[in-house]
Amino acid sequence: MTDLNPVSAACVADLPQDALREVAPRYLEEPRGRWLGQAGALVLPRTVEEVAQTIRAAAEHRVGVVPYGGGTGLVGGQVCPDGPAPIVLGLERMTATRAIYPEENVMVVESGAILSDIHDAAQEADRLFPLSIAAKGSARIGGLLSTNAGGVNVLRYGNARDLCLGVEAVLPDGSVWHGLKRLRKDNTGYDLRNLLIGAEGTLGVITAAALMLAPRPAEEGTALMVVEDPRAALALLALARAHAGEGVSAFELMSGQGLRFLAETMPDLRQPFAEPPDWLVLIDLGLARGLAPAGVLERIFEEALEAGLAHDGLIAQSEAQRHDFWELREQIPEANRLIGSVSSHDISVPLGAIPDFIARAGEAIARLGDFRVNCFGHLGDGNLHYNVFPASGHDRAEHLGARDTVKATVHDLVHGFGGSVSAEHGIGRLKVEDLERYGDPAKLAAMRAVKAALDPLGIMNPGAVLRG
């Protein structure tokens, strides 16, 4: 790879002039405030041709390009703090729904489309686009695909990559790959689609995608169940799937710590139980015709009671109550933000290792000092957000010196269990060292070879995923 240049006047002259904009501060803000980005130019294209022109100009002038979707990524992949200031390429003006095929369960959208707008468009066609994350109101599909976003429905419907049948993309040489197939089966060559998905903009820019929709479940239901511990939660998951099969849309773990954080930061939010239990799960069912979710949830709860897996529970009796239960789960990240974590970890371990991991991580963190742990997340996927906070009355600022030790403690443990130190957020710039430390050497070498082959100039999102 060659050294990159700053954006020169000659480079700007080669960019699509109608798409040039003044750089606004929001493009340079890392959501957790870790660092400030920089931009030599801001391009907001409206067409794939304008994206291609931008990439060709960047290649010609050896200038970095940082693709920017909704800006919600949590690992800094969209914000470049060092090296020559790059072109920031925002996809926010490419938001069209190009086509929708309800009878095929397919929708073709441009990559600037906001996730909740895609939800709405699917619903209008009586379909479901199942990808859902807390930031759905601002995250854009191009970024969600580039980071292979996960979220709450992975258990049933898979990650972002599993919901994408084809992409249109501009490759690092400025060529356009017209890969917007809407086929369930297509074995014509290497899986370039999955290579771009999750590459975080380092191998090209996704400009449009053919998304898989699902039939809307005929009826939905939600329950909160109090469990003794994570092991009981796992057994309850198996029980729920034995009853409802793929009908289990989400199975989320929450802790008493999470409920206490909600009570502390959002006193108006209705708490489900008089005393926050140590552990509880949110179970969401979406069933085909002929099965009433509330009835199925009751049977699951009764069997769970008998088996000693659950000892209290609430089954939503209305859509409003379902919304309230989900609100608890979805406000936890905001409560965490208000409390202020010492270190946050987006990790996964094999499902069977979850109880041991939680127990051993708790012991290890306790040995490091007086911390509060809010462990919650997508239990059905083995994906936990294991976040460490100062003791009550203390401030994160007191613990900044401990951050690296806390992080290494959690990540070493995860790695020892055969887990992942980035389950759904990606590598971005924040976890490049983690990837180097925990990644398999043969895989890393192959990744570097692929990067050098597809982006020999190193212009695409320089410094993200792999060191430049």
Added chain:
Amino acid sequence: MTDLNPVSAACVADLPQDALREVAPRYLEEPRGRWLGQAGALVLPRTVEEVAQTIRAAAEHRVGVVPYGGGTGLVGGQVCPDGPAPIVLGLERMTATRAIYPEENVMVVESGAILSDIHDAAQEADRLFPLSIAAKGSARIGGLLSTNAGGVNVLRYGNARDLCLGVEAVLPDGSVWHGLKRLRKDNTGYDLRNLLIGAEGTLGVITAAALMLAPRPAEEGTALMVVEDPRAALALLALARAHAGEGVSAFELMSGQGLRFLAETMPDLRQPFAEPPDWLVLIDLGLARGLAPAGVLERIFEEALEAGLAHDGLIAQSEAQRHDFWELREQIPEANRLIGSVSSHDISVPLGAIPDFIARAGEAIARLGDFRVNCFGHLGDGNLHYNVFPASGHDRAEHLGARDTVKATVHDLVHGFGGSVSAEHGIGRLKVEDLERYGDPAKLAAMRAVKAALDPLGIMNPGAVLRG
């Protein structure tokens, strides 16, 4: 890429001696008899280390390596007819189940494991490994992954790639990627797993895989329904999914021609209807507790009757009857083989385009001559096996001159509909020209760059997928 060498005595000396075998003819047979392969040496390793030693020796001596699983591939990916005779690397002695985790729905197997043995092992653990194809009794999982096999349950459970959480693989430089993670979410870097899956052994050798299992459906049921035409079949699919959601495990299209071929070649096979209808579908349901499949199939059939989508049908009343219905579907490829096709096509088109494709392809083939068409397959995936046969009483040998025209006619039409000329069989050596003709140029360039980056010597399965 450099020119490859034949297998020299020095190369043989560097191979794992315990794994060397005499070359038996079966390793050189293309299943449809298109060509004869060649082998300079046959290696049947028992460990990943022996695979790595073989690849290192091949790299050292610039010798090609052709990985060989069950030998059932239909596009010649496992049989190399020209260039210097390569090392054939058979995985048949690596068949261990390394671990099974029923509570995680995960199983770790070596790549020589036969698919039906994996089915049995999953069943013993009260789980389902859903990948299923007609050749399940001899196909091996390494080959099934390397070709991203499809089959009859893709509608519900996805292709082979969707059922694999991680792989162990030997890369073209002889390094071993220890990627046997069993995680549902792992966003640490490029998706090397999906790059190897479907690469048909041209980017490395998969030696073991962590497979996703599914809970066994509580109850299963199967029906045959007679439909007016493919458009009615599609509407019936939507109706079935509205009733049973993901519970629709398979939705297979068959034609009167297929039933007549079965009657002609397998007179002992019980025919379901007195007169073969023009079109029929096989619907397979696997449901969670509380829903009786036969009852759901009855309701689907009643609504289909009312809506004019179906006008006759049979719902299996026993496991034996289910087996009989499936036997019809699964014997069609063998009946085709006995009849002898002029040209066979494994194609997919967008679901909504299926009726038009079938109509226009029928017209185009009729213009070419007096042929019989057996069009059948995985309707729910948009994947049809569109096979063209001589008229009754005539032999394929009379039509060999028309084969290329027939193939081009079908493939051009598929391409025009935005379809794929290889839906589930892959490219192998038989479809290299098709890939060059119909593939997107930007994707092809990217594929060549990836191949050159990961296998700069061009030793891995030379001539498959991409021209050497």
